[in-house]
Each structure stands twice: as structure tokens, then as C-alpha cells.
Amino acid sequence: MTPQPHEPGLPAPRDGAAAVPALELREVAFAYPDGHQALFGVDLVVPAGQRLAVLGPNGAGKTTLLLHLNGILGRAAGSNAVGEVLVGGIAVAKDTLGEVRRAVGLVFQDPDDQLFMPTVRDDVAFGPTNLGLRGAELDARVDEALDAVGMREFAARPPHHLSFGQRRRVAVATVLAMRCQVLVLDEPSSNLDPASRRELLDVLAALPVTVVVVTHDLPFALELCERSVVLDAGRIAHDGPTLDVLQDPDLLARHRLELPVGFDPAAVVPRGRTGAATSLP
Numbered sequence: 001m002t003p004q005p006h007e008p009g010l011p012a013p014r015d016g017a018a019a020v021p022a023l024e025l026r027e028v029a030f031a032y033p034d035g036h037q038a039l040f041g042v043d044l045v046v047p048a049g050q051r052l053a054v055l056g057p058n059g060a061g062k063t064t065l066l067l068h069l070n071g072i073l074g075r076a077a078g079s080n081a082v083g084e085v086l087v088g089g090i091a092v093a094k095d096t097l098g099e100v101r102r103a104v105g106l107v108f109q110d111p112d113d114q115l116f117m118p119t120v121r122d123d124v125a126f127g128p129t130n131l132g133l134r135g136a137e138l139d140a141r142v143d144e145a146l147d148a149v150g151m152r153e154f155a156a157r158p159p160h161h162l163s164f165g166q167r168r169r170v171a172v173a174t175v176l177a178m179r180c181q182v183l184v185l186d187e188p189s190s191n192l193d194p195a196s197r198r199e200l201l202d203v204l205a206a207l208p209v210t211v212v213v214v215t216h217d218l219p220f221a222l223e224l225c226e227r228s229v230v231l232d233a234g235r236i237a238h239d240g241p242t243l244d245v246l247q248d249p250d251l252l253a254r255h256r257l258e259l260p261v262g263f264d265p266a267a268v269v270p271r272g273r274t275g276a277a278t279s280l281p
């Protein structure tokens with residue numbers, strides 16, 4: 001049986017976490033327009049301040065699930081979705097979409113889906129400008145986000161002149177600049193060299209926000225996320241501490257999850273957090 005987040009065995013919300021969950025999915029089911037059913041009645045509660053990994057084989061519905069968290073798919077998008085998604089207690093719907101997207105920042109798998117302006121600075125400034133920021137306040141917000149991902153020196157460069165890993169960092173900065181309460185990332189460590197992957201872990205671990213990460217990189221999940229759900233065939237097949245998932249060979253094999261050869265989950269020291277619960281400094 002899938003335990004609920006308040007049950008024993010799951011990490012308690014961090015200090016300062018609000019009673020209202022950062023995210024809540026209630027019986028979310030979704031079929032694509034061609035009729036393919038990608039999600040079947042998903043229930044999930046993510047306390048504010050928690051870092052959650054969504055694991056599972058190809059085609060499990062992980063990206064589909066993420067796209068529900070800020071209304072790209074689901075009821076708010078006018079599709080025939082079933083169930084409800086709540087962000088900070090607010091139901092994701094057409095009339096709450098602006099509010100939801102200020103609260104939930106989504107970093108796509110492919111940074112080129114996110115970067116479209118002439119320079120890195122323009123891209124990172126795009127969201128805050130739409131929020132009404134101008135002048136010194138806007139510049140400070142952009143610099144802060146670029147500093148967080150170590151990309152300030154690239155601010156004047158066109159994004160398409162950067163490497164993939166650099167574009168991924170800028171994509172993360174575009175979302176950080178919005179000071180979202182929930183950061184959602186789709187396979188953030190894919191195609192990163194080891195140093196870039198480690199630096200991204202440093203950035204994410206230092207953020208005082210709720211984080212949801214879809215990843216096939218199990219060591220990344222273990223280091224960053226105290227809790228993991230395993231999604232398979234559109235259903236949550238397991239929910240619990242990430243270490244327990246990685247130390248259960250049968251569970252891993254059942255869901256086509258594999259650890260790198262020689263990797264010892266027990267030897268990993270999970271990242272702590274440096275900030276308080278729900279907003280950027």
C-alpha cells in the first residue's frame with residue numbers, strides 16, 4: 001500500500017513548513033487527445049519545503065504529472081482532466097493560472113523550450129518584467145538568479161551560443177528569478193558533465209523552496225530529495241524515503257530502475273538545506 005506523507009516512515013515536513021501543502025493532487029487522471037491514458041487517479045501531497053523525486057521507467061507518466069503542476073496540462077488547460085491539483089491550497093484552474101504560475105516554476109527537460117530571448121539577461125528578466133519589475137529592482141533580481149547558477153558573466157551572451165549545460169543553468173535562473181515557492185524540474189541532471197551536475201545539486205540544495213524533480217539519476221535523487229515516489233504506468237507504485245527505494249533491489253527491478261555499478265546508497269550523505277521554508281531570500 002502507498003503510505004501517505006503524514007504516516008510514519010516518511011520524513012516530517014521541515015521546520016517552518018506551513019500546514020497547507022505546497023502541492024496536492026487528488027485523484028488526477030489524464031488522457032492525451034489521442035486517447036492514450038497517461039495518469040490514473042494519482043493522489044499526492046507535497047508538504048511545503050520538501051524535496052521530492054519522481055522516479056519511474058520511460059513512459060510512466062512523470063512528465064505528464066509535472067505538466068499538471070502549473071496547469072500546462074489538466075483542467076486549467078481545458079483538457080478533459082479528472083481530479084484536482086492544488087498549489088498552496090489553491091485549485092489549479094483557468095482563473096487561477098496566473099497565481100499558480102507565479103508560485104510554481106517549471107524547468108523543462110530541454111532548455112531550448114525555455115530560452116527564446118536575444119541574451120541570457122533578457123531571458124532571465126522576462127518573467128520578472130512581466131510581474132512589473134523595472135530598473136534597479138529588476139537588475140538585482142536578474143543578477144541574484146544568475147549568481148545562483150554561476151552564469152552572471154554570460155549575461156550578455158545569446159543563449160544559443162552557450163553549451164547545453166550552460167543553457168540548463170540559465171533555464172533554472174529564469175525560474176529562480178520569479179522567486180517561485182515551488183520549483184519543478186524535468187530531468188535536470190541529464191546531459192550535464194559531473195562538475196555541472198554537482199554544481200546544480202549545490203544550487204538546488206541551497207534553495208529554501210519546495211522542489212519536485214523528475215529524474216532517472218538515482219544518486220542525484222538520493223542526494224537531493226528526502227522522499228521519492230515511483231510512478232509506473234500512470235500510477236504511484238511506491239512512496240517513501242529515497243534511501244529505502246534505492247536499497248530495495250526488488251522494487252528497483254520491478255520499475256526498471258538501476259543504480260550505477262558500485263554505487264552504495266548508504267554511503268551518500270543527503271544534502272541539507274541552508275534556508276527557511278517557502279520563499280527565496
Ligand SMILES: Nc1ncnc2c1ncn2[C@@H]1O[C@H](COP(=O)(O)OP(=O)(O)OP(=O)(O)O)[C@@H](O)[C@H]1O
Pocket residue numbers: 032033034036037038056057058059060061062063064065
Ligand atoms: N502528446 C502526447 N500524445 C499522446 N500520448 C502521449 C503524449 N505525450 C506523452 N504521451 C504518452 O504518455 C505516456 C507518459 O508519457 P510521459 O512523457 O509523461 O512519460 P515519462 O515518464 O516522462 O517518460 P520518460 O522517462 O521517457 O521521459 C507515454 O506512454 C507517452 O507515450
